[in-house]
Amino acid sequence: MPDQLIYAMEVTLNGLMAGVLYALVALGFVLIFKASGIFNYAQGVMALFAAMTLVGIMNGQVPFSHLINAIFGTHIHYFGWQVPALLAILLTVVVMVILAWMVQQFIMRHLVGQEPIILFMATIGLAYLLEGVADLMWGSEIKTLDVGLPQGINLWIDETTYGIFGYGFFIDNLDIVATIIAALLVAGLVAFAQFTKQGRAMRAVADDHQAALSVGISLNFIWVLVWSVAGFVALVAGIMWGTKSGVQFSLSLIALKALPVLMLGGFTSIPGAIVGGLIIGVGEKLFEFALGPALGGATENWFAYVLALIFLVFRPQGLFGEKIIERV
Amino acid sequence: MLDATEGYTTADGRKIGGVVMEMKNITLRFGGVVAIKDISFDIREGEIRAIIGPNGAGKSSMLNVISGFYIPQEGEVWFRGEKRPPVKPYEVARQGIARTFQNIALFEGMTVLDNVMTGRLTQMKAPIWAQAFWKGQAEREEVENREIAEKVIDFLEIQHIRKTPVSRLPYGLKKRVELARALAAEPKLLLLDEPMAGMNVEEKEDMSRFILDVNDEFGTTIALIEHDMGVVMDLSDRVVVMDYGKKIGDGTPDEVRNNQEVIDAYLGVAHD
Numbered sequence: 376m377p378d379q380l381i382y383a384m385e386v387t388l389n390g391l392m393a394g395v396l397y398a399l400v401a402l403g404f405v406l407i408f409k410a411s412g413i414f415n416y417a418q419g420v421m422a423l424f425a426a427m428t429l430v431g432i433m434n435g436q437v438p439f440s441h442l443i444n445a446i447f448g449t450h451i452h453y454f455g456w457q458v459p460a461l462l463a464i465l466l467t468v469v470v471m472v473i474l475a476w477m478v479q480q481f482i483m484r485h486l487v488g489q490e491p492i493i494l495f496m497a498t499i500g501l502a503y504l505l506e507g508v509a510d511l512m513w514g515s516e517i518k519t520l521d522v523g524l525p526q527g528i529n530l531w532i533d534e535t536t537y538g539i540f541g542y543g544f545f546i547d548n549l550d551i552v553a554t555i556i557a558a559l560l561v562a563g564l565v566a567f568a569q570f571t572k573q574g575r576a577m578r579a580v581a582d583d584h585q586a587a588l589s590v591g592i593s594l595n596f597i598w599v600l601v602w603s604v605a606g607f608v609a610l611v612a613g614i615m616w617g618t619k620s621g622v623q624f625s626l627s628l629i630a631l632k633a634l635p636v637l638m639l640g641g642f643t644s645i646p647g648a649i650v651g652g653l654i655i656g657v658g659e660k661l662f663e664f665a666l667g668p669a670l671g672g673a674t675e676n677w678f679a680y681v682l683a684l685i686f687l688v689f690r691p692q693g694l695f696g697e698k699i700i701e702r703v
Numbered sequence: 704m705l706d707a708t709e710g711y712t713t714a715d716g717r718k719i720g721g722v723v724m725e726m727k728n729i730t731l732r733f734g735g736v737v738a739i740k741d742i743s744f745d746i747r748e749g750e751i752r753a754i755i756g757p758n759g760a761g762k763s764s765m766l767n768v769i770s771g772f773y774i775p776q777e778g779e780v781w782f783r784g785e786k787r788p789p790v791k792p793y794e795v796a797r798q799g800i801a802r803t804f805q806n807i808a809l810f811e812g813m814t815v816l817d818n819v820m821t822g823r824l825t826q827m828k829a830p831i832w833a834q835a836f837w838k839g840q841a842e843r844e845e846v847e848n849r850e851i852a853e854k855v856i857d858f859l860e861i862q863h864i865r866k867t868p869v870s871r872l873p874y875g876l877k878k879r880v881e882l883a884r885a886l887a888a889e890p891k892l893l894l895l896d897e898p899m900a901g902m903n904v905e906e907k908e909d910m911s912r913f914i915l916d917v918n919d920e921f922g923t924t925i926a927l928i929e930h931d932m933g934v935v936m937d938l939s940d941r942v943v944v945m946d947y948g949k950k951i952g953d954g955t956p957d958e959v960r961n962n963q964e965v966i967d968a969y970l971g972v973a974h975d
Contacts, residue, residue: 575824589792589796594793
């Protein structure tokens with residue numbers, strides 16, 4: 376087998392792994408958009424906030440310590456304990472649910488029936504607010520996140536591929552774990568949406584608000600639920616990205632990478648978010664591998680957006696989105 | 704012939720029971736516009752009660768007051784002997800009042816069966832983890848709810864489209880699916896907002912037959928809105944007539960038909 380093809384296979388595998396992370400972020404967008412028609416610009420910041428909260432809780436950091444110290448002239452920063460990862464994750468989930476409730480109670484509830492652009496603006500506001508609150512609560516320095524996920528090269532794959540091709544593939548253990556967790560998460564979400572009363576109610580609300588009310592579904596409750604689920608997805612994405620590249624404010628920018636994924640997959644489709652994420656992940660890695668050197672490199676920065684642009688022209692509803700037909 | 708507690712017997716010999724729902728001096732305003740002005744009437748157990756009137760008379764507003772979509776500024780709503788506080792539409796639904804909409808509100812992305820099953824949502828009590836794994840109580844509930852849904856589907860003769868996504872159905876069938884979803888909730892009161900609007904003669908006849916059958920078979924109390932006089936007169940036991948937000952007639956179809964004010968409203972006598 377020619378060397379180029381073997382390298383391309385490795386690149387494809389790595390692209391799939393990267394795509395899983397894009398898909399995770401895009402998933403959070405789709406959930407909220409489907410149920411409430413809100414394009415949640417703050418999804419990326421929610422991932423950042425979740426990751427920072429998780430690190431903060433694990434390290435026993437005192438929330439708002441800078442603020443407290445500035446007001447009372449004290450010098451407290453840490454409680455002096457470490458919280459085990461699993462417990463910290465559970466506590467972070469609780470925080471994300473509270474956040475979801477607050478978003479619904481103080482912002483979205485008052486904007487029901489407003490134009491989509493107004494809802495969108497509200498989430499931009501929410502994004503900056505949340506970023507500020509995250510900064511105030513946990514500080515702005517880059518933190519390492521280690522919840523005990525395996526990291527580093529997977530030796531088994533390395534050796535096996537070396538045995539077959541005479542060249543060992545470099546696949547990160549973390550990427551493999553991320554893929555498995557993402558698959559479990561999606562399976563869980565599907566089971567929730569198909570089989571539980573709350574999931575069915577969620578689908579009903581996504582479809583028609585009036586009809587949902589008339590069969591006894593509380594919209595308010597469902598929206599808190601949806602934001603909570605999106606918060607949970609954000610936490611999972613935050614853990615993966617945070618473990619990979621440290622918990623830092625640039626994490627909120629991964630939200631921008633989710634946009635082309637959504638253009639490809641369609642804003643209303645959960646399978647679309649996953650397939651879109653994988654296509655972008657593989658596409659940008661392969662493109663860089665094949666044409667990067669000829670084009671002067673760094674094509675990963677723009678490839679996804681150009682692909683999205685092409686899709687917008689020829690298939691605006693995305694691969695799996697609902698076709699928009701307006702009767703005249 | 705009307706007794707406050709005992710009810711009455713209809714011309715075709717059906718026994719009508721006590722008052723299920725009573726509207727007392729309802730007034731509803733939107734800003735300066737008065738949509739409903741001081742209207743009172745009752746709905747009795749087992750009867751088919753119609754609210755009719757020309758376009759813009761406030762019929763739909765009245766239905767929305769009953770189903771909790773609108774909260775009236777004045778007046779009281781009594782349901783099953785209790786005064787109802789201002790409630791949200793979903794709470795009204797949970798109390799056993801199901802409804803359909805004038806311009807059809809179905810879950811377009813779901814199949815007919817799934818739509819009808821949403822009518823059973825409020826009846827599911829099993830904890831979420833049990834539902835996710837279909838164990839114990841959840842499984843029993845699911846089977847039970849499914850049976851009721853299938854019974855309603857059979858009854859309304861929509862078995863052949865059980866698995867069809869609603870968005871692919873023609874208008875008349877959609878209306879029937881909406882009725883099925885409302886019926887699946889086994890409502891104590893069924894509200895129908897213009898069930899025959901936009902239908903051809905044949906579809907209207909079908910729908911009329913289903914409404915009569917539902918009332919007959921399940922003893923469901925039905926309140927419906929319609930502006931097609933002919934249809935209403937054949938269907939209903941008692942009729943409320945509205946015009947410009949006011950009640951101008953209330954009684955059996957025959958009484959209403961001979962009411963001068965009603966005739967004027969329908970034939971269009973100049974208002975001073």
